[in-house]
Amino acid sequence: MNQTLKSIIARFGFLIIIVAFVIFFSAVNPVFLGGDNLMNIVEGSAILLIVALGMTLIVATGGIDLSVGIALDFGAAFAIVAMKEYGFGWYGAALIGISGGAIVGLLNAALIVGLKVSPFLATLGTFFIGSSVQRIFTNGGGPISHRRMPQEFRDLAVGDVFGIPTEVVIAAVLVLAYFIVMERSIIGRRVHALGMQRSAARVAGLKVNKYLILCFVAASMTAAVGGLIASANIRMFTPLSGFSYLLDAIAAVFIGAALHPRGRPNIPGTVIAVLFLGVIANGLNLMGLNFNTKDALSGIILVSALALVVAQQKLRH
């Protein structure tokens, strides 16, 4: 009996934790389990999920990207300015926004591949530079509002596709694309190899630099998509708002990696982790907890959940 219990925990440990939280939250407040609220959780997690996808890719290369928030801000800023100042249509604005993100990724790649700066310090530098650029551009950080944006652009955040919110659809498409590339394609195989052991990947003839550039640019462009949705939602660009996603995205990637049997950063793990973070935030919200205590509780839950995952991995062996 004890043995079967152990093997069940070993196999489904983290899912059990999530289900336990869902039961607990719905017991405290029945609204939690309502269809509307569940969709709220998913919808509220969409931007974080998008940012976390790119972060998963970067962590798989053995690096970290502290400038995803900047890429998100650039995505929003470039799109809003393109529409407001230059009269671009919605798709033109979207493309320009994503290109804005690409600039951030290219700067990171130039520092990391060209100047051999470590990803941590390179993206930290990009973070400082990008933050300052935003303040200069907005004369100290005032938002750029664009109330009369094209409805199609606005729909990125508030529209729906066959009843499913557009941002959820966008996130789902990106999840699928990232899943195929990272978990099923030979590109993903190479990225994992160079992330685990750079020197061995190099000797095996992999074009390490090429893949590093690709990954950093792709991650920034992905974060910029998150920026498009954020700006469409509030119809303005708020400087430095992307930073709030950084730590959550990093947390999600590492929770997700802990869920993997070999500890690799992976897309399904990241998706589960983002939803887990969403469930906790939403559940604690519905319990009407004091705003100040919420973060502490989230932290405690997060650390305990991770400790359980580690215990679970020990059980497996």
Add this chain to the structure above:
Amino acid sequence: MSASVLLMQDIAKTFPGVVALDAASLSVRPGEIHGLVGENGAGKSTIIKVLAGVYHADDGTVSIQDTPVSPVTSEVIHAAGVRFIHQELHLVPHFTVTESVFMGQEITTRLGLSRRLMCARAETFFRDVLDVEINGDILIRDLGTAERKLVQIARALIDDQARLVVFDEPTAPLASGEIEKLFRAIRRLKDRGIAIIYVSHYLSEITDICDRVTVFRNGRDVAVLDKVDENCANELIKAMVGREIDALYPKSGHTRGALVLQAKGLGDTGYFSDISLSAHSGEIVGIAGLIGSGREELIDTLYGLRPARTGEVTLHGKPVRFSSPADAVARGMVLVPRDRRRDGLVLDMSVSENINLASLEEVSCYGIELRNRARERASRQIRELDIRPDNPAIISRQLSGGNQQKTVLARWLATRAAIFLLDEPTVGVDVGAKVEIYQLIENLARNGAAILLSSSDPGELIGMCDRVLVMMRGRITHETSAVGLSIDQLVAMTTGASTQNSAEGHADAR
């Protein structure tokens, strides 16, 4: 005097799923150098760890100086005068020699640490016990590898309580010239009545320095040789692998084909200069040289891991300039690196992933990996090269050195490589796997590959190669046919003891 300084009897140790030791015994007499050999997984490191108190034996007894020790813990063993010289150096580079020797066992007076006294004591120890002069104030990072090894020995023996010292693969990081320095120190210890257990893969070292040898196989002691001389290497090999190995090196008979690789005037300031060499299809060209001779840097430069400052390389008659290994691999030139755990394999990937890593296009469709095809392909290579265990999903880290090396070779065999740079291909590989790797290399040559074999093992170079280039201080000093070359001659060339003229005589004889 007691009959044995150490007696381990019927030691058994089982790990989940693996019997590491099965009634194994080991007996060491006072004042002898006792060799301990066996293939990887034979149980020699397990029995050493049982003695060290790292593992607790399931069964069996351990006696030191005829006194049973139970339980065997590291404290008791240390108190009984047993010391261990581990394979890794574990020294802090920016500590002085004196600080390193006395770390954790500092001499203190009422005024605190007595640096002068410790320094004098360390230097005396080096002079009187190990027969070398080492300044106690010099930094570890300024010492050569052999001296570092001696510092490690001094640290274990400075308290003058040692009766039995265990050396675990002590020569692994050393160049051949440095080994003699270490051996002299070990013999001095023996002269002082200290018994020694010497664990090594290198049979030439065993026959050189040991008085008696115990051979382990499959967790048991299968043979004890009471008399050791240079002629018993074959007997040792036979006992280690449990079957007759008629020859370490396969019979060679190569037909030299077209010129494939040629380098002219290759140079990299401070490492090597004016290197010209060529390799033909179907030919194995050896590169000999001590550590620091520029041999390693030359191989890395040919492969595009380092930029060449001067000179040119041509492949199949066309000039090439590799800025990264990816370029070399694309042109069919591949490297089996000397540090396979760092550069050879992605250790946390499976054997299948590692085998397919350089030829992923062939197991994919529009960039999507075809997992079944990848696994089948890996399984085929695993079967052909007899990689054990024969499970493509196993993590490479868990393989023995020989099987890891075979995995690196399997990866390149899966590509259409025509030029193989082999850098120390059998270092840390047990005898059985060595023979298989030699056969593989031989087959490659017969199938028309051009092979550059860089090695610090003169026997390997003579046994495998058609020609040998000798490097010293960054230059090729000799080029000679391997036929009729003796180990002594080759060693003399690598150490500079041989004259230029005799070598040119050899070159003409080709």
